[in-house]
Amino acid sequence: MFVYEKKLQFPVRIKNTNPRLAALIISQYGGPDGELGASLRYLSQRYTMPYPELMGLLTDIGTEELGHLEIIGTIVHQLTRNLSEEQIKAGGFDAYFIDHTAGVFPQFASGTPWTAATMAVTGDTIADLTEDLAAEQKARVTYDNILRLSDDPDVNNVIRFLREREIVHFQRFGEALRKTQDKLGKKNIYAINPSFDK
Amino acid sequence: MEEKLAKNMSENDCVDCKMGSLPSCAPLAFPYVPVQGKNPQKYSSENALTRGTLFPGLDLPFMNDPNVSNPYAGTPLGELMALDFMIDELNLYLDTHSDDTEAFSMLQSAIKLFEEGKEKYVSIYGPLTISDLKNSSSYNWLMSPWPWQYEERK
Numbered sequence: 001m002f003v004y005e006k007k008l009q010f011p012v013r014i015k016n017t018n019p020r021l022a023a024l025i026i027s028q029y030g031g032p033d034g035e036l037g038a039s040l041r042y043l044s045q046r047y048t049m050p051y052p053e054l055m056g057l058l059t060d061i062g063t064e065e066l067g068h069l070e071i072i073g074t075i076v077h078q079l080t081r082n083l084s085e086e087q088i089k090a091g092g093f094d095a096y097f098i099d100h101t102a103g104v105f106p107q108f109a110s111g112t113p114w115t116a117a118t119m120a121v122t123g124d125t126i127a128d129l130t131e132d133l134a135a136e137q138k139a140r141v142t143y144d145n146i147l148r149l150s151d152d153p154d155v156n157n158v159i160r161f162l163r164e165r166e167i168v169h170f171q172r173f174g175e176a177l178r179k180t181q182d183k184l185g186k187k188n189i190y191a192i193n194p195s196f197d198k
Numbered sequence: 199m200e201e202k203l204a205k206n207m208s209e210n211d212c213v214d215c216k217m218g219s220l221p222s223c224a225p226l227a228f229p230y231v232p233v234q235g236k237n238p239q240k241y242s243s244e245n246a247l248t249r250g251t252l253f254p255g256l257d258l259p260f261m262n263d264p265n266v267s268n269p270y271a272g273t274p275l276g277e278l279m280a281l282d283f284m285i286d287e288l289n290l291y292l293d294t295h296s297d298d299t300e301a302f303s304m305l306q307s308a309i310k311l312f313e314e315g316k317e318k319y320v321s322i323y324g325p326l327t328i329s330d331l332k333n334s335s336s337y338n339w340l341m342s343p344w345p346w347q348y349e350e351r352k
Contacts, residue, residue: 006326008345009286010247011270011279057293064286074346081348130229144260160265164250167258168290174231175294178221186225 020092030106
């Protein structure tokens, strides 16, 4: 069960609208390495995790990612409020506008709708946690690239926060792999899949 | 004795808060991230929220350009967010360090401070969760702005 809390994890207050930037940042909403995929990946992988630490970590990080999805949605919404006709026609946002007006839709920056094909649930403890390490790095790169293209301090403040969270999550998934190794013993780590073989 | 000295030396090499521990005899073909040491250095709650982590050792900003403040710093909601963030961060840390008693008592005091602060906040600005309506005189869930709405500075 989830309980909604009427506040963001990190404050978002963007003075100047910028639809072109919104059309890029939307990728962290529903893009290949965005927050929607992150939350669904962890919240789906957790069911077959074999140890309480791993079930806990995937639940807790997956929940935080839902909060990040809300933060990105808020950035996109605030960047596209009260748009003028010139802003819409100026390019960069026109294609998005045709399909969604100023609605917030989970898609890649390149326009592809969000797809579950961007994430994996293998049902294998080590494969899933290793995928999670890669996922955090890919999300970090996307935030790096947003910081390269954006010069709005109100946006970059939030992006830097979210980028740092990917680094902390990477650390925790790495520690989760260590916990897994401790339980499996050192001789042959791949003798069984602890998510399936009891 | 020599062995003990050698152990102390290798521990001293790792006192930097950005260093963790690796297994001494790790199996091949398995990825490793060093485990963060127990009782790591910590930022204040407000600084932690601004930087995106409670732990200086994990603070690795792009182009070495970190946040220096956040837009709600010093406001009642900002203080609440900072405490809640500290809870989030200690929650994840304790998932993989459940025997760190200092971190656990820090989590407990953050929760207490958050609950006290929240009670005060809710009485002035309205509910944050539906259960905060328990002391409301009317259904004021819809009165305060939603978190995504842009607010002019008052």
